[in-house]
Amino acid sequence: MAEFIISQAALQRNASLLQRVACEGGVRVLLALKSFATTGCLPVLQPYASGCCASGLYEAILGAQELGGHLAVYSPAYDPEDLDQLAEIANHIDFNSMEQWKRFAQRCVSFRRAQTCELQFGLRINPAYSTGKTPLYDPCRPGSRLGIDPSLLPDSLPSGICGLHIHTLCEQGAQDLIDTFHALEERCRSLLHDPALRYLNLGGGHWITQPGYEVEKLVLFLRELRKHYQGVEIFLEPGEAWSIHTGVLRTRVLDVFESLGVRHAILDISVSAHTPDVLEMPYRPDVFLTEPSGSTPSVAETPQPAVCLPGESYLLAGQTEEMSYTYRIGGVSCLAGDVLGDYSFPRELVPGDTLTLDDMAHYTIVKTTHFNGVKHPDISMLTQDGTLTSLRRFSFEDFKNRLG
Numbered sequence: 139m140a141e142f143i144i145s146q147a148a149l150q151r152n153a154s155l156l157q158r159v160a161c162e163g164g165v166r167v168l169l170a171l172k173s174f175a176t177t178g179c180l181p182v183l184q185p186y187a188s189g190c191c192a193s194g195l196y197e198a199i200l201g202a203q204e205l206g207g208h209l210a211v212y213s214p215a216y217d218p219e220d221l222d223q224l225a226e227i228a229n230h231i232d233f234n235s236m237e238q239w240k241r242f243a244q245r246c247v248s249f250r251r252a253q254t255c256e257l258q259f260g261l262r263i264n265p266a267y268s269t270g271k272t273p274l275y276d277p278c279r280p281g282s283r284l285g286i287d288p289s290l291l292p293d294s295l296p297s298g299i300c301g302l303h304i305h306t307l308c309e310q311g312a313q314d315l316i317d318t319f320h321a322l323e324e325r326c327r328s329l330l331h332d333p334a335l336r337y338l339n340l341g342g343g344h345w346i347t348q349p350g351y352e353v354e355k356l357v358l359f360l361r362e363l364r365k366h367y368q369g370v371e372i373f374l375e376p377g378e379a380w381s382i383h384t385g386v387l388r389t390r391v392l393d394v395f396e397s398l399g400v401r402h403a404i405l406d407i408s409v410s411a412h413t414p415d416v417l418e419m420p421y422r423p424d425v426f427l428t429e430p431s432g433s434t435p436s437v438a439e440t441p442q443p444a445v446c447l448p449g450e451s452y453l454l455a456g457q458t459e460e461m462s463y464t465y466r467i468g469g470v471s472c473l474a475g476d477v478l479g480d481y482s483f484p485r486e487l488v489p490g491d492t493l494t495l496d497d498m499a500h501y502t503i504v505k506t507t508h509f510n511g512v513k514h515p516d517i518s519m520l521t522q523d524g525t526l527t528s529l530r531r532f533s534f535e536d537f538k539n540r541l542g
């Protein structure tokens with residue numbers, strides 16, 4: 139049975155680096171729940187996170203229940219009923235258009251918690267400065283619906299607004315943030331220096347826990363910002379950075395066959411339903427042939443997946459034809475393109491083999507579906523003491539009940 143396995147130790151490794159950035163930079167680092175909301179893992183992150191950022195009501199309730207701390211909410215638009223409920227638990231609510239703010243301003247300032255400043259309101263600005271390469275993930279692409287163009291804003295913050303929010307990065311470095319902030323300063327100088335400004339949220343996309351990220355450069359930049367914008371609290375809300383390199387998806391080979399010169403291996407998961415970003419982003423995940431220890435020589439320096447179980451060895455599959463046996467690895471759904479990619483192995487694959495797909499915690503577990511009724515992988519956590527603890531088992535009832 140396929141299974142997502144998340145490593146508690148790896149989560150703690152990421153979380154302690156993010157907490158260090160918060161302490162040394164003098165900012166609050168929130169967890170963007172959209173990237174990783176596995177309820178059973180949230181208590182692991184809770185001691186390190188300053189709170190969370192939610193995309194709407196359900197994530198906000200989850201964050202309030204399981205993480206506590208500061209709760210920032212941003213959505214491209216709000217349903218008035220959701221807004222009333224959010225007003226009971228959120229600390230920041232950020233608006234995406236002047237239209238939404240004007241429609242709700244009166245309602246917002248009269249919320250009980252707004253009058254004591256426990257609840258504050260902000261505007262998401264589009265600094266129109268693209269640093270990424272993938273249009274699908276670029277909120278600054280021409281005609282973007284995310285964030286207000288500064289030319290549509292007055293020179294001073296509208297009454298009731300005391301926060302500014304940007305989110306433009308995706309898997310990017312400290313210099314990208316610095317460049318983006320300079321672009322924002324160029325376009326919004328008067329708003330940034332408005333005496334009413336109380337918070338500045340620099341969004342997510344900071345790849346802080348990725349090897350090679352310039353952590354010290356980020357910390358120095360955050361310290362500079364704090365000096366320059368005194369009295370303004372600074373927030374980062376990364377998602378990926380909390381859970382990259384913390385989880386894997388273990389799968390089994392169900393069939394191996396050849397069709398018109400292409401050797402196929404079919405797994406017991408669906409790429410479309412269980413690893414959708416492989417198709418959406420798209421990208422090629424690392425795949426490891428997984429065997430009992432001893433049968434494959436395991437050299438300490440060879441690449442290893444994010445989670446290794448005791449008694450197993452892992453061999454990174456190669457590019458097409460790099461090793462003797464190349465397979466097109468596919469899922470078990472009816473979708474013609476339900477394909478992970480072409481990978482090569484040192485031996486022939488056979489039904490029953492285990493393949494471990496690497497780095498499958500962030501933006502994967504939150505996006506799965508029951509498409510084709512393919513069995514949903516279970517979810518477990520490998521705890522610090524080496525125990526594999528089940529967090530969720532899925533059954534036919536979950537498939538049946540999901541769609542009413």
Ligand SMILES: Cc1ncc(COP(=O)(O)O)c(C=O)c1O
Nearest residue numbers: 170173305342343344376377378
């Ligand atoms: C508003 C906002 N904040 C934070 C994030 C988290 O970004 P990442 O997971 O790239 O760090 C996102 C991701 O799309 C977002 O839209």
